[in-house]
Amino acid sequence: MDQEAYVEAVLRVVESIPPGRVLSYGAIAEYVGQGGPRQVGAVMATYGGSVPWWRVVRADGRPPLCDTGEARAEYLREGTPLRGRLDDGLTRIDMAAALWSPASP
DNA sequence: CTCTTGACGCCGG
DNA sequence: TCCGGCGCCAAGA
Numbered sequence: 370m371d372q373e374a375y376v377e378a379v380l381r382v383v384e385s386i387p388p389g390r391v392l393s394y395g396a397i398a399e400y401v402g403q404g405g406p407r408q409v410g411a412v413m414a415t416y417g418g419s420v421p422w423w424r425v426v427r428a429d430g431r432p433p434l435c436d437t438g439e440a441r442a443e444y445l446r447e448g449t450p451l452r453g454r455l456d457d458g459l460t461r462i463d464m465a466a467a468l469w470s471p472a473s474p
Numbered sequence: 475c476t477c478t479t480g481a482c483g484c485c486g487g
Numbered sequence: 488t489c490c491g492g493c494g495c496c497a498a499g500a
Contacts, residue, residue, distance in 0.1 A: 407482055436481085
């Protein structure tokens with residue numbers, strides 16, 4: 370699998386994530402079956418601008434570090450399952466409820 | 475060829 | 488919860 374195919378595979382998965390749900394970098398890498406979480410992150414850093422990047426989160430339920438606050442607004446708008454207080458800037462995602470599986474929509 | 479770096483992940487302390 | 492360390496894979500210096 371060449372670079373372009375890998376990038377497309379990753380973007381395809383990210384675009385297929387329904388509103389209100391999320392996937393972790395690791396989960397995406399696992400589903401694509403190539404590379405690791407860091408590779409997915411690298412793809413997102415370059416081409417993430419054209420996909421719903423806020424639906425891609427860390428395995429521990431935190432949004433990407435690069436998030437400047439836009440993600441939190443999206444979660445509120447889409448009704449993504451969150452945990453804890455939302456006004457403390459530490460928006461965490463309820464992984465158990467929000468994690469989505471590409472294979473079983 | 476080696477070393478550093480990164481939108482990561484897991485295990486302690 | 489926060490912090491640090493180590494593993495991980497690929498790209499760039």
